[in-house]
Amino acid sequence: MFVTSAYAQEAAPAAAEGDTHAGTAVPAAEHEAFPPFDAKTFPSQILWLVITFGLFYLFLKRVVMPRLGGIIDVRNDRITQDLDHAARLKGEADAAVAAYEQELAEAKVNANKIGQQANDAAKAQAEGTRKKLEAELEKKLGEAEASIASIKAKAMKEVGTIAEDTTSAIVEALVGGKTDKSEIAAAVKSASR
Amino acid sequence: MAAADKVDPIHQFQIHPIIPLHIGGYDVSFTNSSLFMVATIVLASAFLYMSTASRALIPGRLQSVSEMAYEFVGNMLRDAAGKQGMQFFPLVFSLFMFVLVANLIGLFPYFFTVTSHIIVTFTLAILVIGTVVVYGFAKHGFGFLKLFVPHGVPGYLLPLVVAIEIISFVSRPVSLSVRLFANMLAGHITLKVFSGFVVSLSAFGAVGIAGSVLPLAMAVALSALELLVAFLQAYVFAVLTCMYLNDALHPSH
Numbered sequence: 001m002f003v004t005s006a007y008a009q010e011a012a013p014a015a016a017e018g019d020t021h022a023g024t025a026v027p028a029a030e031h032e033a034f035p036p037f038d039a040k041t042f043p044s045q046i047l048w049l050v051i052t053f054g055l056f057y058l059f060l061k062r063v064v065m066p067r068l069g070g071i072i073d074v075r076n077d078r079i080t081q082d083l084d085h086a087a088r089l090k091g092e093a094d095a096a097v098a099a100y101e102q103e104l105a106e107a108k109v110n111a112n113k114i115g116q117q118a119n120d121a122a123k124a125q126a127e128g129t130r131k132k133l134e135a136e137l138e139k140k141l142g143e144a145e146a147s148i149a150s151i152k153a154k155a156m157k158e159v160g161t162i163a164e165d166t167t168s169a170i171v172e173a174l175v176g177g178k179t180d181k182s183e184i185a186a187a188v189k190s191a192s193r
Numbered sequence: 194m195a196a197a198d199k200v201d202p203i204h205q206f207q208i209h210p211i212i213p214l215h216i217g218g219y220d221v222s223f224t225n226s227s228l229f230m231v232a233t234i235v236l237a238s239a240f241l242y243m244s245t246a247s248r249a250l251i252p253g254r255l256q257s258v259s260e261m262a263y264e265f266v267g268n269m270l271r272d273a274a275g276k277q278g279m280q281f282f283p284l285v286f287s288l289f290m291f292v293l294v295a296n297l298i299g300l301f302p303y304f305f306t307v308t309s310h311i312i313v314t315f316t317l318a319i320l321v322i323g324t325v326v327v328y329g330f331a332k333h334g335f336g337f338l339k340l341f342v343p344h345g346v347p348g349y350l351l352p353l354v355v356a357i358e359i360i361s362f363v364s365r366p367v368s369l370s371v372r373l374f375a376n377m378l379a380g381h382i383t384l385k386v387f388s389g390f391v392v393s394l395s396a397f398g399a400v401g402i403a404g405s406v407l408p409l410a411m412a413v414a415l416s417a418l419e420l421l422v423a424f425l426q427a428y429v430f431a432v433l434t435c436m437y438l439n440d441a442l443h444p445s446h
Contacts, residue, residue, distance in 0.1 A: 035310070047221045049230060056234040
């Protein structure tokens with residue numbers, strides 16, 4: 001196959017290029033060592049792997065990972081902080097609602113009390129006024145009755161006099177002459193009895 | 194030669210030095226593999242760093258991606274190993290990001306896949322198991338060995354069960370590394386083979402070009418699959434790491 005011919009052609013520049021490959025490049029042993037199993041390259045690969053990987057490890061450990069961890073921690077902190085803030089605000093809102101409801105209830109109780117008091121006071125006042133008025137009316141009624149009684153009594157007394165005058169006048173007109181006042185009085189008295 | 198190169202599915206895994214370097218007899222050259230390791234960590238670090246630069250409270254798209262990766266790995270570890278396991282978060286996150294970005298970079302044509310080499314994945318696996326063993330003994334002392342002695346096993350079965358537990362523990366780094374390595378290797382070889390078919394078939398004139406539509410469609414579908422595998426293998430590697438770390442934290446199961 002062309003693989004072997006390629007190797008034959010490849011071997012020449014390799015041999016010319018580096019003394020290290022001289023041994024492997026000489027096509028004496030038909031097959032050149034399969035590169036990954038060529039032990040001659042091992043020390044160089046191990047050394048450079050140790051150097052590069054060591055540097056890489058140190059760089060990641062000292063610089064990159066603290067930075068990445070920091071970024072992620074800051075973000076997580078921020079999220080927790082925001083959630084806490086939200087929870088605190090919710091708590092505050094709940095407290096405000098509770099306080100509002102309590103105040104509303106208190107205000108209702110107060111309003112009822114004030115209304116009741118006003119109602120009671122108004123009732124009491126009305127009652128007082130009514131009683132005073134009633135008492136006054138009672139007094140006036142009593143006075144009126146008393147004055148009626150006295151007027152009536154007076155009138156009744158005067159009725160006798162009027163009757164005597166009338167009687168004497170009538171008697172004088174009918175009989176003529178003077179009439180005895182005492183007789184007429186006695187007659188009126190007996191008639192009105 | 195260019196055409197021949199394209200159909201060589203192994204070529205992409207070759208390692209060649211860019212800056213030759215030898216220390217104590219070992220070849221530790223800065224290779225194309227090293228270059229892509231550097232590219233992996235630079236890209237991943239830059240992305241994570243820049244996307245989070247504004248530290249926005251409400252994240253943009255890129256910042257969301259970084260945060261998702263962070264929380265994804267964090268939740269994975271917390272679920273598997275509990276709150277105590279979070280001390281290993283930097284390790285697991287680095288492993289996940291490194292493997293993920295290395296896998297993803299490897300999907301670009303002409304780019305090298307760091308995780309397609311067993312030694313890389315094995316080193317990472319040894320790092321995980323080493324952490325488990327060291328932390329386990331440091332935290333629980335010899336109580337860590339209870340990991341190998343499950344509860345409620347009849348006495349005569351105990352030697353057998355303990356042997357099985359030890360074998361399964363020792364095979365963990367192997368299975369962890371081979372899983373990732375083999376997936377990346379096989380995926381890239383398959384992609385290369387199908388893409389190679391497109392080139393080879395096109396060489397046969399009009400009929401070949403018409404026929405090359407089939408492997409092309411296959412290569413497109415495989416690219417999508419490889420994208421999934423790149424993420425999935427990074428996830429599997431991280432999940433297994435979390436579960437092994439859980440053993441170090443709570444050895445008595």
